[in-house]
Amino acid sequence: MLSRLFSEVLPDVQRLAADWAEEHEHEKAKEDDNDTSALMENDLDDAQEGSSRAESELAGDDEDEEEEEEAEEEDCGDENGLGGKPKKRGPKKRKMTAERVERSKVRRMKANARERTRMHDLNSALDNLRKVVPCYSKTQKLSKIETLRLAKNYILALGEILRNGKRPDVVTYVQMLCKGLSQPTTNLVAGCMQLNTRNYLTEQCADGARFHMAGSPFSVPYSYRCSRLSSPHYQPGAGPLSLRAQSYSSAYEASEYSSPDYEAAHSPVCSSRQHESSDSDRNYHYSMHYSGLTTSRNNISFGSSGARNSGAHAENIPPFHDVHLHHDRGAQYEDLNAFFHN
DNA sequence: TAGGCCATCTGGTCCT
């Protein structure tokens, strides 16, 4: 089981790493071109704008330094330093000549450009991290801090699975993923997981409810449990983890599993500045299509191999620009779902 | 309008 998980996931990870390296090189080359020209121009503009201020400050430094040097000389004269300020250590500051001022400005501009590049690299790395944690969306990105938190939880969850050698229940898994996340992100992650597990459960229930947890299908302490499958009194929007369920309607109702007891509703906790809800809507739509194409009554293929082998989904996915990447991502973290189900 | 998030600038520190 574990070896299968590794054999399926590792090629994807390696491919991602290779893609990233290639992309990174490309970005790097581009940035070298752009940053050093456009950004330096930008810096020059800024520098010209702030030059008067800087020069005045530096001029002020000049005077200060002369005073400091005089003071230091006085300190030297007062070796015992009784009552005087402690003598400054380290190299003495040199006077800021016009040439030194100019050099300092150039150095500062170059440092700014480097800092920008560094932050861009950091952001690129964060983008790549977003792609390998659950619930990736190209259009509605997780914030930096949420990405890091989710990545940490994801790693811990995977480690826990590997250590125990057995699948946790879905609720535990979602709880591990969502630990410390903001409410909107929690909803997003829970929503993604719910869909994946929902598909599985739906299949299982259709097959005669082979998979059951105590009570409702999930025994979910939150309200994100599968209402279609369990409670006819489900009220979307109620509870701390209520999901934006509207998205289920169009893509889902067309399916054979649509249920009349489901009323689309917006949960207030799911709306965020990042439009995560609307984005998750897309994810939901997409996930449904994806799952519908890669599952069958008797053969559920959640894993990446299944997705690759299915071959059909690529032509049938909805026209969202971020869908393809989500496909890739879905294939990856659905490997984990495959782990749940094998 | 407040708060969250982000990009950028900047000065300090450490290292080579």
Place this chain on the structure above:
DNA sequence: AGGACCAGATGGCCTA
């Protein structure tokens, strides 16, 4: 001296 890294400050944008 210069580069990498870091953290604080600042202003812009967006959303509730």
